[in-house]
Amino acid sequence: MSPMKVFGHPMLTNVARVMLFLEEVGAEYELVPVDYLAGEHKRPQHLQLNPFGLMPGFQDGDLVLFESRAIAKYVIRKYGTADLDLLGENSGIVESAMVDVWTEVEAQQYYPAIAPAVFECIINPSIMRTAPTNQTVVDESLERLRGVLGIYEARLEKSRYLAGDNVSFADLNHIPFTFYFMTTPYASLFDEYPKVKAWWESLMARPAVQRVCKNMPTKF
Amino acid sequence: MAPVKVFGSAAFTNVARVLVCLEEVGVDYEIVDIDFHVKEHKSPEHLARNPFGQVPAFQDGDLMLFQSRAISRYVLSKYRTDEVNLLREGSPEESALVDVWLDVEALQYDPAMSSVFFQHRVVPALGGMPDEGIIGESVEKLTKVLDVYEARLTKHRYLAGDFLSLADLSHFPETYYFMEMPYAAVFDSYPRVREWLEDLFARPAIKKVVSLMAKDFSG
Numbered sequence: 001m002s003p004m005k006v007f008g009h010p011m012l013t014n015v016a017r018v019m020l021f022l023e024e025v026g027a028e029y030e031l032v033p034v035d036y037l038a039g040e041h042k043r044p045q046h047l048q049l050n051p052f053g054l055m056p057g058f059q060d061g062d063l064v065l066f067e068s069r070a071i072a073k074y075v076i077r078k079y080g081t082a083d084l085d086l087l088g089e090n091s092g093i094v095e096s097a098m099v100d101v102w103t104e105v106e107a108q109q110y111y112p113a114i115a116p117a118v119f120e121c122i123i124n125p126s127i128m129r130t131a132p133t134n135q136t137v138v139d140e141s142l143e144r145l146r147g148v149l150g151i152y153e154a155r156l157e158k159s160r161y162l163a164g165d166n167v168s169f170a171d172l173n174h175i176p177f178t179f180y181f182m183t184t185p186y187a188s189l190f191d192e193y194p195k196v197k198a199w200w201e202s203l204m205a206r207p208a209v210q211r212v213c214k215n216m217p218t219k220f
Numbered sequence: 221m222a223p224v225k226v227f228g229s230a231a232f233t234n235v236a237r238v239l240v241c242l243e244e245v246g247v248d249y250e251i252v253d254i255d256f257h258v259k260e261h262k263s264p265e266h267l268a269r270n271p272f273g274q275v276p277a278f279q280d281g282d283l284m285l286f287q288s289r290a291i292s293r294y295v296l297s298k299y300r301t302d303e304v305n306l307l308r309e310g311s312p313e314e315s316a317l318v319d320v321w322l323d324v325e326a327l328q329y330d331p332a333m334s335s336v337f338f339q340h341r342v343v344p345a346l347g348g349m350p351d352e353g354i355i356g357e358s359v360e361k362l363t364k365v366l367d368v369y370e371a372r373l374t375k376h377r378y379l380a381g382d383f384l385s386l387a388d389l390s391h392f393p394e395t396y397y398f399m400e401m402p403y404a405a406v407f408d409s410y411p412r413v414r415e416w417l418e419d420l421f422a423r424p425a426i427k428k429v430v431s432l433m434a435k436d437f438s439g
Binding site: 051052063065066067069070071073074077078093094096097098100101103104105107108109151154155 | 294298313324
């Protein structure tokens with residue numbers, strides 16, 4: 001049985017997201033490089049895998065998937081074990097609903113707040129090399145992020161992790177963009193939210209997270 | 221058994237998304253309006269339901285949820301029947317495809333449409349001038365998304381496959397409002413997408429929610 005394939009570069013946030021969950025469940029996979037600086041992701045071969053010309057692409061036998069959070073859920077459901085119940089699906093509908101809630105929060109509230117700063121400071125100038133930093137966008141992003149972190153701080157006063165007392169898909173989805181945010185001069189923002197900071201540090205301490213973050217540069 | 225509660229008026233796209241799921245599974249529900257004019261969405265009572273001060277929030281017995289796609293998943297899972305299996309639970313491949321196209325809706329389709337709606341309808345209502353540049357960019361993004369949808373729907377009846385799923389239903393609220401704007405003409409070039417939308421809008425569950433949205437929006 002051939003291993004799963006992930007198409008992209010391990011330092012790209014959404015590629016790292018998929019690799020993180022592959023590492024967490026300990027599944028075998030192959031990383032197939034895509035020369036995005038040469039525009040390979042916009043060419044027909046990659047478009048067969050990801051019709052939006054984005055990364056990652058993903059293949060498990062005949063199954064082709066895209067959208068990193070969808071790929072990650074598939075990996076967890078198919079290759080995960082009962083003791084690592086990242087989606088809460090082995091615990092019951094209430095637990096899985098709470099994981100879904102905070103997974104949506106990451107995608108719909110946290111990501112729009114933190115991503116512009118990461119795109120402006122790191123992705124645009126240094127990874128995709130498309131544009132220099134727009135400071136106004138960064139400032140607006142930080143303002144919005146403060147609001148979100150305030151809500152996270154209150155949540156983490158009440159539960160150890162976002163969806164409850166066990167680590168879940170919701171927590172780990174924060175890794176890729178937050179990792180890069182922490183390499184910017186604005187990382188100290190998290191110091192204002194002690195519960196959030198402690199939560200972040202416990203996620204970063206996970207061996208699977210360490211393995212994936214090794215491929216993500218801290219200096220540009 | 222007490223009916224489930226949905227907090228927020230049907231006119232909001234994210235509330236409508238939840239309502240269509242409740243209608244599809246045939247579960248009794250009560251809509252509790254949240255009055256934005258008196259800032260009820262920022263009241264302690266509502267923040268306890270939705271810490272982001274948004275709608276919808278949702279209550280089923282002791283369980284309180286927010287984020288419309290999470291609520292939708294809960295409703296479709298808990299109240300699933302043999303006939304109504306809109307998450308395709310039980311099949312890793314099918315449920316993965318539902319997840320893929322629901323994320324496409326959430327992260328690509330919806331933002332392009334809501335950006336146009338915001339400029340065209342909300343900005344003037346707040347006394348401002350629509351930014352035609354933003355509208356133009358968003359419509360451009362939408363056509364790129366629709367190119368992909370047309371190709372996909374040429375191969376399959378619905379987005380995740382030949383079965384209806386939450387991925388399809390989730391598109392209806394934003395599309396409903398978009399079709400009332402002049403930019404709706406962008407859909408003229410996409411015959412399969414139009415057929416797929418007509419199919420969705422013909423569903424009793426969607427017709428019911430549209431009637432609730434229209435009533436609230438004019439009220």
